[in-house]
Structure formats: C-alpha cells, structure tokens
Amino acid sequence: MKRTVIKLSLILGAALIVQSCKTTETRSVESPSEDVVSGSYIYGHEVNSFQPCGEKIEYWVVGNEGVMSQLSERYTGMVGKPYQPVYVSFRGDKIGKATDGFASDYDGQFKVREVVSMTNTNICQ
Numbered sequence: 001m002k003r004t005v006i007k008l009s010l011i012l013g014a015a016l017i018v019q020s021c022k023t024t025e026t027r028s029v030e031s032p033s034e035d036v037v038s039g040s041y042i043y044g045h046e047v048n049s050f051q052p053c054g055e056k057i058e059y060w061v062v063g064n065e066g067v068m069s070q071l072s073e074r075y076t077g078m079v080g081k082p083y084q085p086v087y088v089s090f091r092g093d094k095i096g097k098a099t100d101g102f103a104s105d106y107d108g109q110f111k112v113r114e115v116v117s118m119t120n121t122n123i124c125q
Contacts, residue, residue, distance in 0.1 A: 036116050038089040038123055043075045044082030046102050050090070050110050053124035059094065059110035060103035067112050074118050087123040089116035 039052035041061070048061045063071070078086055091114040098104045 036089045036091055037110075038087065040085045040124065041071075041075070041088040041118070042083055042085050043072060047083060048102075049106065050088070050112075057107040059108050060098060060106040061112055062095075062103070062109050063092070063112040067115065071112065071115055074115065078118060078120065086118055086120060088118045089123075090114065091116060 037052050039050055042049050049058050050061050051058045075086060090112045092110055092112040095109045095111050097108050103109055
C-alpha cells in the first residue's frame, strides 16, 4: 500500500512538472479583426510605421516574410525616396508593445495579414 502511494505521488509529481514546462504562445491582442484598417505607412532604415486614420497612435509593422516582402517592394516601387508617407489598407491585428529593438519606441505593433491597397492619395481626409 505504501509503495502504491509513493508511485502515485511520483507519477503525479512528474505530470505536474511536465505540465509546468509546457509552453504556450500568448500575445496581447487588442482588436483581432477581419476588418480593413486604413492609414499612413512609412518605411525606411529603422522605420516601419503605421498610423491608422483618425488615431494618434503609431504602430511598428510586423508580419510574415511574404507579407513584409510584398509591403517593402510595393512601397519602394511607389516612392522616390524613403520615409515618404503612403496610404494603405491592411487586414491585420493590433498587438502588444514590443519590449526591445526599434519596435519598442512605438505605441504598439500591427501584425499585417494582408496588404489590401497602397496609394499616394491621402485616404484619411
């Protein structure tokens, strides 16, 4: 009987240790949405910012490699020099503030899932 209790205690202890070691990815999502968000986008060395129309908050732009490559290629093909604002419509999510790097200088991050449109015309007016 005593051996059974000890074995059960060891099994339970091992299970708790394994469970506590399990990692889960969490992120702070302020507005998960399928809605299109439009605003001003600026790209250049150490700058990758998005400011939605009507907001004073600026976001560092993140996304998967394909989306980010498409975004930078379209931007550089549209403007003559870096740091010029263009107007974009994105599908994506506002996510938590970065804790390091250039992104930490911004109010939060915007994870782009899709670049819907990009234009030189101010669509925020």
